Amino acid sequence: MRYGAGPEILRDVTFSLPPASFHFLTGSSGAGKSSLLRLMYLAHRPSRGVVKLFDRDVTTIQRKARSEMRRKIGVIYQDFRLLDHLSVFDNVALPLRIAGAGKNQIRTHVSELLSWVGLDDCLDASPSTLSGGEQQRVAIARAVIGRPSLLLADEPTGNVDDAIAVLLLYLFEELNRTGTTVVIATHNEALVGRFKHDQLHLDQGGIEFRPYSA
Ligand SMILES: Nc1ncnc2c1ncn2[C@@H]1O[C@H](COP(=O)(O)OP(=O)(O)OP(=O)(O)O)[C@@H](O)[C@H]1O
Numbered sequence: 001m002r003y004g005a006g007p008e009i010l011r012d013v014t015f016s017l018p019p020a021s022f023h024f025l026t027g028s029s030g031a032g033k034s035s036l037l038r039l040m041y042l043a044h045r046p047s048r049g050v051v052k053l054f055d056r057d058v059t060t061i062q063r064k065a066r067s068e069m070r071r072k073i074g075v076i077y078q079d080f081r082l083l084d085h086l087s088v089f090d091n092v093a094l095p096l097r098i099a100g101a102g103k104n105q106i107r108t109h110v111s112e113l114l115s116w117v118g119l120d121d122c123l124d125a126s127p128s129t130l131s132g133g134e135q136q137r138v139a140i141a142r143a144v145i146g147r148p149s150l151l152l153a154d155e156p157t158g159n160v161d162d163a164i165a166v167l168l169l170y171l172f173e174e175l176n177r178t179g180t181t182v183v184i185a186t187h188n189e190a191l192v193g194r195f196k197h198d199q200l201h202l203d204q205g206g207i208e209f210r211p212y213s214a
Pocket residue numbers: 003006009027028029030031032033034035036078187
């Protein structure tokens with residue numbers, strides 16, 4: 001992978017994620033974690049090589065199949081990307097609305113999830129009025145509400161304290177138990193050490209598999 005005519009950011013990166021697996025994606029700042037995730041949520045095409053998602057080569061599929069595939073992927077962006085003209089509730093409800101869920105189902109699910117991440121009091125707020133950590137939790141709720149097949153989280157606990165970070169990891173584990181494949185990019189080593197999951201480690205443009213060891 002490269003940006004424009006720039007240098008190769010990732011090369012000889014070969015790995016596969018078994019369905020319902022849970023990996024941390026680690027590596028120092030600038031190692032390419034966000035870039036690798038961009039390839040995986042179809043925001044960037046590889047300059048060579050193959051990216052397969054759900055057993056299909058994403059570089060050759062048609063636009064329609066591509067957007068269908070994209071709907072199966074929940075993404076937590078490093079910079080949140082919330083919609084400021086919508087309330088917190090409506091930001092989180094969006095994936096369910098797109099999927100055609102009913103009003104009652106949306107109300108119940110969104111309220112429950114926002115309560116779980118500690119944001120009961122913010123349902124009607126505009127995201128721009130929230131703290132960084134609160135915005136991050138809204139972004140997480142939006143990414144998981146539709147129970148995606150693949151969850152890609154870019155530094156999802158970068159703006160919250162340790163107690164909330166652990167709580168959020170429990171949320172990802174819960175989703176994972178119901179079959180979602182999870183990849184969490186982070187450089188929070190303390191957090192990685194607390195959970196029993198394998199690591200994909202990026203270094204010098206390459207990738208190393210680091211199985212969990214106690
Ligand atoms: N849009 C872009 N255009 C050009 N180069 C980019 C772009 N985004 C990232 N890069 C470069 O790609 C490399 C990898 O960046 P990336 O953001 O993937 O790293 P990262 O591991 O996510 O870092 P961090 O931990 O700081 O988030 C860096 O050298 C960066 O300068």
